[in-house]
Amino acid sequence: MRLSQFHLATVKEVPADAEIVSHQLMLRAGMIRRLAAGLYIWSPLGLRVLHKVENVVREEMNRAGAIEMLMPAIQPRELWEESGRWDKFGDQLLKLKDRKQQDFCFGPTHEEVITDFARNELKSYKQLPITFYQIQTKFRDEIRPRFGVMRAREFLMKDAYSFHLDAESLAATYAVMYEAYSRIFSRLGLAFRAVQADTGAIGGNASHEFQVLADSGEDAIVFSDGSDYAANLEKAEALPPAQGRPLPSMALEMVDTPTQRSIEEVAALLGVATSRCMKTLLLRGHAGLVALCLRGDHTLNEIKAAALDELGGEVVFASEEEVRAIAGATIGFIGPVRLPAEIPVIVDRDAAVLADFVCGANVAGRHFTGANWDRDARIARIADLRNVVEGDSSPDGHGVLHVARGIEVGHIFQLGTKYAQAMQATVLDDSGNNQVMSMGCYGIGVTRIVAAAIEQRHDAKGIVWPAAMAPWSVVICVINSRQAPEVGAAAEALYQALQARGVEVLLDDRGLRPGAMFADMELIGIPHRIVVSERGVAAGTLEYRARDAEISQTLSEEQLFALLG
């Protein structure tokens, strides 16, 4: 590509609302332009990168035996009524009406459509297992789109769906997809981890997320240093503590804590560690309030809490009024001691082995010291309620957990029969009986990968693309060809020679001053740069510099060809 014939739209300044590096650099490099909240135009440059990602994904899906197809972005309401998600999906589902006032939605995902397709097309167990996939635009009306293309409302996704006669076959394909995903992210040159995940809204059994490691990531992931255990923070189990609860050694005593409402303030006032304080949270359960107790230095895991029978699926904190009415104190002075008997106290495993702890007295401005379970407060039940922290034992018993940030770029699920059952997708088995098919689903956020790659690979000058994602492999920068025609001719010859070898080459023939040219090429992250100038032409050598190198080197044409393969 001759740059003079392309539309490169780099800018020096960047809108103040671009918060993370990838968003800023994509804007500065001119890869994307915002159209509306969560909607982005992909410029010619951006599209080249997007296509690179798409092609790697496509190649690996094909290699794994999946078959490409394409489903409509717009889907009829009836299908979503069948699965029960028309209402359940919530406001993220963009609903539309056509001219006849019939209801449709813009697909946020395609389980319904593919299951409908499968029940019509698949009649016999002999057609199974089979995996379909598409690379297609999704729309989710996110509550808060942000970080540019990282969390946009409209985005490109590769979604695959597999169909099986039984769970064993599903597990086998799941393993194949797991491998395919690992290959994809490796080929794209990304540092990533596959972690065990909560199945969330999509539902089902086993599930893994593929997380690109980046400090700006929105997800917390944990992994063991003594095994290959890795999980989303939401999912990671906090093991019961090794030691049991010591015997009480202090008497229960009420102390004044007039303005100290937070654990930190109370601990500081009383001169005790936050780990000796009891954090008591009042939640609204389906049969009245429920108290959850955690050690003061631990945080509630809302996924674990939501799964408690008493809460039934969601975590809703009690209002200030409810707290005051029941416990006689405002938030900040709540504790398990002398709580009304109708409020069950569910205690975290680590909180349950505390003795002589500090807790709210259920009286405004007062806390207890020397509180002890059984003697002073009832335990209705002990459960795993907290988020694991750095240094906890790994749930598999090997090693210690570490916490990192990640960007979720892929997610695979064993859905089981959830959708096939609801939509009656059945096949005949080998004894002629109808069997509900088992399903797997496998998503990759194609657009998000582009942003995640930049988060991981950039420097002060701009993007540093991994080879597989670069819009062009090499750029030829031509210096002052207007006054030195032999320079232009040499650059043109090299351009032709590289093209003939199948190298994706960009010729910067814009006639800019060198500084401006170099800055642009570094911003957009071209991995290899050749400078053609009067002195190089005179010497018969090429000046080469890798994007991630500090200095240039002099190469012969043969050496360059060898380098670029």
Added chain:
RNA sequence: CGGGGUAUAGCUCAGUCUGGUAGAGCGUUGCGUUUGGGACGCAAAAGUCGGGGGUUCGAAUCCCUCUACCCCGACCA
């Protein structure tokens, strides 16, 4: 949806408190000089000051209202 904020030239922003002829840098156009790390000179184009309403002799500025966008919390590829 709750809480906070922003809206002025293509972009980044000043001007708003204290009402009085619309500003800067970058970018763009033309001419000239330049050509190894975002050049320089001269000239120029470019604004319904987010929309609507009000107060006033006079509104970017004060008041009301609507809209869009952004940030902090719950969702997800």
